[in-house]
Amino acid sequence: MVKKADFEAPVLGDYTEVPAVTPGAMQHSQPYVAKPAHNEALGYPGELVDNWQEVAVNKLGELVKGSRALRVYLDSCVKCGACTDKCHYFLGTGDPNNMPVARQDLLRSVYRRHYTVAGKYLPKLVGAKDLDEEMLDNWYKYFHQCSQCRRCSVYCPYGIDTAEVSMAAREIMDTIGKGQKYCNEIIGKVHKLGNNLGLPEPALADTLEGLEEDVEEEINVAVKFPLDVKGAEVLLVTPSADFFAEPHIDGLIGYAKVFHQAGISWTLSSHASEAANFGLFIGSVDNMQKVAMRIREAALELGVKRIVFGECGHAWRVGYSFLNTLAGPFDFLDSNYPVPQHIVEVTHDLIEQGRLKMDASANDDKRVTFHDSCNVARASRMGAKSGGQFSLPRDVIKASCNHFFDMPADTIGEATFCCGGGGGLLTDDLVELRVKGAKPRMQALKDVHEQHRITHMAAICAICKSQFSKVLPYYGFEMDQIISVHQLVGDALVFNSDS
Amino acid sequence: MIISVILYLAALVFVIGVGRKIYQYASTPAPLKIPTTPAPTTRGGVVLRMAREVVLFDSLFKASKPTWIFSWLFHAGLLVALLCHLRYFTDPVWGWVNLIAPLSKYAGIAMVVGLTGLLLRRIFVDRVKTISAPSDYLMLMLIIGIAATGLLMRFGWHTDIIAVKQFALGLRSLQFESLPGGILVVLHLLLVAVLILIFPFSKLLHAPGLFFSPSRNQVDNPRERRHVTRLVKDHGQKS
Ligand code: SF4
Ligand code: SF4
Numbered sequence: 001m002v003k004k005a006d007f008e009a010p011v012l013g014d015y016t017e018v019p020a021v022t023p024g025a026m027q028h029s030q031p032y033v034a035k036p037a038h039n040e041a042l043g044y045p046g047e048l049v050d051n052w053q054e055v056a057v058n059k060l061g062e063l064v065k066g067s068r069a070l071r072v073y074l075d076s077c078v079k080c081g082a083c084t085d086k087c088h089y090f091l092g093t094g095d096p097n098n099m100p101v102a103r104q105d106l107l108r109s110v111y112r113r114h115y116t117v118a119g120k121y122l123p124k125l126v127g128a129k130d131l132d133e134e135m136l137d138n139w140y141k142y143f144h145q146c147s148q149c150r151r152c153s154v155y156c157p158y159g160i161d162t163a164e165v166s167m168a169a170r171e172i173m174d175t176i177g178k179g180q181k182y183c184n185e186i187i188g189k190v191h192k193l194g195n196n197l198g199l200p201e202p203a204l205a206d207t208l209e210g211l212e213e214d215v216e217e218e219i220n221v222a223v224k225f226p227l228d229v230k231g232a233e234v235l236l237v238t239p240s241a242d243f244f245a246e247p248h249i250d251g252l253i254g255y256a257k258v259f260h261q262a263g264i265s266w267t268l269s270s271h272a273s274e275a276a277n278f279g280l281f282i283g284s285v286d287n288m289q290k291v292a293m294r295i296r297e298a299a300l301e302l303g304v305k306r307i308v309f310g311e312c313g314h315a316w317r318v319g320y321s322f323l324n325t326l327a328g329p330f331d332f333l334d335s336n337y338p339v340p341q342h343i344v345e346v347t348h349d350l351i352e353q354g355r356l357k358m359d360a361s362a363n364d365d366k367r368v369t370f371h372d373s374c375n376v377a378r379a380s381r382m383g384a385k386s387g388g389q390f391s392l393p394r395d396v397i398k399a400s401c402n403h404f405f406d407m408p409a410d411t412i413g414e415a416t417f418c419c420g421g422g423g424g425l426l427t428d429d430l431v432e433l434r435v436k437g438a439k440p441r442m443q444a445l446k447d448v449h450e451q452h453r454i455t456h457m458a459a460i461c462a463i464c465k466s467q468f469s470k471v472l473p474y475y476g477f478e479m480d481q482i483i484s485v486h487q488l489v490g491d492a493l494v495f496n497s498d499s
Numbered sequence: 500m501i502i503s504v505i506l507y508l509a510a511l512v513f514v515i516g517v518g519r520k521i522y523q524y525a526s527t528p529a530p531l532k533i534p535t536t537p538a539p540t541t542r543g544g545v546v547l548r549m550a551r552e553v554v555l556f557d558s559l560f561k562a563s564k565p566t567w568i569f570s571w572l573f574h575a576g577l578l579v580a581l582l583c584h585l586r587y588f589t590d591p592v593w594g595w596v597n598l599i600a601p602l603s604k605y606a607g608i609a610m611v612v613g614l615t616g617l618l619l620r621r622i623f624v625d626r627v628k629t630i631s632a633p634s635d636y637l638m639l640m641l642i643i644g645i646a647a648t649g650l651l652m653r654f655g656w657h658t659d660i661i662a663v664k665q666f667a668l669g670l671r672s673l674q675f676e677s678l679p680g681g682i683l684v685v686l687h688l689l690l691v692a693v694l695i696l697i698f699p700f701s702k703l704l705h706a707p708g709l710f711f712s713p714s715r716n717q718v719d720n721p722r723e724r725r726h727v728t729r730l731v732k733d734h735g736q737k738s
Contacts, residue, residue: 065527067530071524075708076709079630081621081627086562102630118697125637126701153535156558157562325727329725379535381536386539414535
């Protein structure tokens with residue numbers, strides 16, 4: 001199994017180089033396989049079933065029938081190579097199977113073999129392959145070296161999205177009993193307790209109480225962190241990491257301060273105490289829907305008028321793009337607000353309306369850049385206009401601090417690089433992959449660091465924040481150089497302590 | 500005579516095969532909203548996005564300038580060449596077809612240059628080489644063959660154009676004219692027959708595929724309009 005320190009962190013040069021193809025460079029990397037209990041809790045067989053080849057091939061056929069995206073993507077690739085140098089995992093490792101098209105080909109070759117005329121009769125000619133043990137092994141390894149960040153899909157002339165292919169492959173593997181421990185264990189916890197951490201209601205209440213005390217002590221204002229309050233205006237759904245992890249928790253404090261100052265009543269829910277939805281990562285619409293339904297149930301039970309999501313990338317994708325489909329319609333909520341809203345949208349609106357009193361000089365000790373999280377950048381939107389997912393967070397940061405600088409243009413916006421830990425890979429058994437996959441982002445950070453003496457990188461995603469805390473030290477940065485956008489906001493808000 | 504039969508057969512396979520594929524693409528559900536964002540928020544915006552992809556190869560332009568220029572040259576050349584071929588099938592020849600006729604040799608050259616560029620890239624860029632199957636090389640060589648035989652006929656190698664036109668018009672009206680001699684014409688037509696024959700079974704499906712790609716053709720409006728398909732179970736609650 002993978003030991004922690006038996007690899008070398010990449011060295012950053014002057015600019016990002018496209019590595020030479022190095023076959024097998026990451027052949028040893030794979031996450032822990034799920035235990036039977038983890039799989040069964042999600043409705044999958046506990047262990048690899050005997051006739052797995054047959055089941056897998058049938059499942060593949062079923063998935064292709066049910067997804068236009070998959071069908072079109074598997075047929076259309078012309079092997080132009082445009083995507084080959086776009087994946088951060090290829091750029092960080094040189095392993096050819098981490099080129100998006102090669103990753104797709106792991107599934108495509110089996111699809112061609114079993115479901116196309118050319119692949120059935122002339123497999124060698126068109127690169128069709130049987131699903132044998134070696135292939136399954138490669139599926140498990142390399143579909144867990146894709147963070148489903150969609151960067152490749154931006155550059156593909158047909159929009160082929162490897163994330164969709166990875167999700168399908170993971171769902172097939174779940175169906176034959178070869179699930180991934182990290183994702184499946186976590187999804188089980190959400191189904192049971194409502195959050196990824198497996199945190200029961202009393203512990204959550206305790207934590208929030210402690211936070212109230214800390215904040216009051218610090219700024220002398222009774223900022224509340226309400227839980228399960230019926231009749232509140234806003235239900236805040238946020239990644240559970242916000243309750244514990246650094247720097248996430250400072251973001252949560254930021255949201256609370258915003259609501260407090262704007263006079264908006266809000267509440268968290270112990271039933272839906274998690275924004276993250278790992279059902280997305282394993283490509284399971286059923287599991288994703290089951291998790292999403294908790295949000296609807298909580299909103300109904302608490303009688304809120306609005307749903308707001310905290311800082312979390314893939315959660316925002318599920319929230320923005322899928323929630324309405326999976327758990328809607330939300331006609332019982334206030335139709336003056338989009339459902340759901342992102343906390344950045346809320347703060348942005350309040351700033352525009354002049355309802356927040358901010359002093360950006362409170363953050364004068366920081367020189368800040370912003371990391372666009374992949375799911376926010378390429379799978380969602382904020383605000384009314386296309387591209388708001390890039391401008392709104394930057395507006396909010398600029399209102400909160402005086403020194404903001406962007407990283408190079410080909411590493412932000414729709415071209416943003418994944419942190420290296422998304423898509424269900426944020427686990428210690430994949431740390432080598434995570435460190436190497438972060439290389440392009442670290443390169444860009446180094447560039448702005450050298451040019452503008454950047455001290456901090458702000459993000460709006462729980463996974464990005466955890467991932468960067470872990471990998472920054474490998475590249476000579478400090479782990480606390482990653483911060484929440486709403487930490488900046490919270491620190492810039494001015495309170496009259498006697499109010 | 501044999502050539503006519505082959506061409507008819509190839510055309511039949513093409514029409515049925517591609518038609519079936521298009522039907523498949525159109526009838527397969529897209530359960531969730533997955534446009535690659537930033538994406539247009541209106542239908543009109545999506546039409547524009549697609550038009551840019553089809554005409555300018557927008558995404559490819561972002562990705563790789565060499566690949567973009569070679570494949571754009573090839574596709575533009577192909578389009579012009581195809582249009583020029585209308586002069587064999589229209590009688591009297593349509594005015595605008597006559598007008599663009601002189602372009603055909605440049606179109607052929609553009610095709611050969613573009614295709615050769617793509618082929619060299621496939622051979623010499625290690626990443627592209629890694630992902631290439633035998634069929635990927637053969638496909639390029641096949642189309643180079645078509646363009647080259649066409650160009651050779653255009654540049655001197657004597658071919659009886661009038662007779663070719665007779666043959667083409669015959670094809671149009673389901674009469675089997677005999678093909679005027681000349682090995683080049685035969686070769687040219689045979690290669691074309693192979694190309695349209697393999698179209699529905701190969702990566703050439705990227706042509707219809709592009710129009711059905713959800714990451715490109717979906718409108719970014721999931722909050723404004725609820726996207727429902729039969730595949731996602733509808734809990735259907737009303738408040
Ligand atoms: S989705 Fe992201 S991680 Fe996956 S292949 Fe594409 S670029 Fe790589
Ligand atoms: S860019 Fe698209 S068409 Fe080209 S090789 Fe990659 S996936 Fe295939």
